[in-house]
Amino acid sequence: MADSSAQRAESHYFTHEPPPKDLKTNTTLARAFITRHADEGRRVVLVTSGGTTVPLEQQTVRYIDNFSAGTRGATSAEYFLQNGYAVIFLHRQFSLLPYSRHYSHNTRSFLDYMKEENGQVVVDQQHQDQMLRVLRQYTEVKRENRLLILSYVTITEYLWNLREVAQLMRPLGPKAMFYLAAAVSDFFVPQDRMVEHKIQSNEEFLQGAGASGGGNTKPPAARTEGKRLVIDLEPVPKFLKQLVDGWAPEAIIVSFKLETDPSLLVKKAEYSLKKYSHHLVIGNLLATRKWEVVFVSALDGEKWIRVPTNRRTKSFSGMPSLVGSADQLTKKDIEADDSI
Numbered sequence: 001m002a003d004s005s006a007q008r009a010e011s012h013y014f015t016h017e018p019p020p021k022d023l024k025t026n027t028t029l030a031r032a033f034i035t036r037h038a039d040e041g042r043r044v045v046l047v048t049s050g051g052t053t054v055p056l057e058q059q060t061v062r063y064i065d066n067f068s069a070g071t072r073g074a075t076s077a078e079y080f081l082q083n084g085y086a087v088i089f090l091h092r093q094f095s096l097l098p099y100s101r102h103y104s105h106n107t108r109s110f111l112d113y114m115k116e117e118n119g120q121v122v123v124d125q126q127h128q129d130q131m132l133r134v135l136r137q138y139t140e141v142k143r144e145n146r147l148l149i150l151s152y153v154t155i156t157e158y159l160w161n162l163r164e165v166a167q168l169m170r171p172l173g174p175k176a177m178f179y180l181a182a183a184v185s186d187f188f189v190p191q192d193r194m195v196e197h198k199i200q201s202n203e204e205f206l207q208g209a210g211a212s213g214g215g216n217t218k219p220p221a222a223r224t225e226g227k228r229l230v231i232d233l234e235p236v237p238k239f240l241k242q243l244v245d246g247w248a249p250e251a252i253i254v255s256f257k258l259e260t261d262p263s264l265l266v267k268k269a270e271y272s273l274k275k276y277s278h279h280l281v282i283g284n285l286l287a288t289r290k291w292e293v294v295f296v297s298a299l300d301g302e303k304w305i306r307v308p309t310n311r312r313t314k315s316f317s318g319m320p321s322l323v324g325s326a327d328q329l330t331k332k333d334i335e336a337d338d339s340i
C-alpha cells in the first residue's frame with residue numbers, strides 16, 4: 001500500500017516524540033480491560049477528557065495550557081457507564097473524574113459534606129440522598145470493573161495513549177466507540193526544538209542555542225530574543241482521520257468541535273465530519289458549552305440539544321449539566337428563544 005501523507009506524518013511524529021514513561025503500564029491495563037469486556041460481549045468506549053499541555057522546556061517549568069476542566073468528559077463517562085458500557089477514561093491528570101466530580105473542583109471542600117456524630121465522621125443529612133445515589137452507581141461500576149482510568153498531561157502523552165488504546169480496541173470492530181471530548185492542542189513544540197533547561201529571562205544568564213536535536217538548524221521553538229520571549233509553535237499533525245483509516249477503522253467515532261465564533265461552528269463541524277469521516281461531530285461554543293451543543297451527522301444533519309433555561313443552575317454539581325437532562329430542539333427553537 002502506498003504511504004499516504006497522513007501515514008508519513010504519523011510515523012514522523014511517533015518516531016520523533018518519545019512515548020510517556022507509563023505507556024507500557026497503561027497498555028497492559030487497557031489490554032486486559034478490553035479483552036475481559038470483549039469476552040463478556042460489552043461495548044467499550046474510550047472517553048478522552050480535559051486539556052493537553054504544550055511544554056516549552058524539556059525539564060518543564062513553563063507550558064501552554066487550555067481552559068478545559070474535564071466536565072464534559074467526566075459527566076459523559078457516567079452516562080456511558082449507566083448505559084452498560086465499559087469505559088476507558090483517558091483524562092488530563094487532576095481534571096474531573098466520573099462520580100468524584102460531584103465533590104471536587106468546586107468552591108466547597110469535600111469536608112463540607114461531612115460532620116462529626118458520636119466521634120464518627122458521617123455525611124451531613126442534607127447531602128445523604130445525592131451522595132447515596134452517586135455512591136450506588138460508583139459501587140456497581142467498581143464491582144463490575146467497568147471503569148479504567150488512565151491519565152496524560154502533555155499533548156504527546158495524550159496522542160501516544162490515544163494511538164495505543166485505539167489499536168488495542170481495533171478487534172472490537174463496531175463495538176468500540178471513541179468519544180473525543182479532550183481539548184487537544186493544535187500547536188506544539190517538537191522535541192528536537194525544545195530547550196532542555198528553564199528559559200532564562202535575565203540576559204546575563206542566557207544559554208547557547210540549547211535545543212536538544214543534534215543537527216537541527218531551526219532555532220529553539222521557545223526562546224528569548226533580547227528581553228522578549230518568542231514562541232514559534234508547529235502544528236500538531238491531524239490524527240483524527242488516522243483513527244478511522246489506520247487505528248480502529250470499524251469503530252464508532254464521536255468527536256467534539258470547539259469554537260468561539262458562532263458563525264463558524266456548524267460549518268466547521270460539517271467540515272470535520274466530512275474530512276475525518278467520523279459518525280458524529282458535536283459542536284459547542286466556549287461560552288455556551290454547558291447548556292447547548294449541536295449534533296452534526298451525515299444521517300440527521302444539524303440538530304441542537306439544549307438544557308432548558310429553568311434547569312441550568314439546578315444540576316447536582318452546581319454546574320449546568322447537558323448530558324441526560326437536555327431536550328432536543330431544532331435550530332428554529334433556539335433562535336426563537338432569546339433568553340440565552
Ligand code: 9Z3
Nearest residue numbers: 068069070071072181182183184256257258
Ligand atoms: C470539546 O469541545 C469539549 O466539549 C470541551 C468541554 C473541551 C469544550 P469542559 O472540559 O469543556 O467541560 O470544560 N472538546 C473538543 C475540543 C477539541 O480540541 N476538538 C478538536 C478540534 O476542535 C477535535 S478533537 O480540532
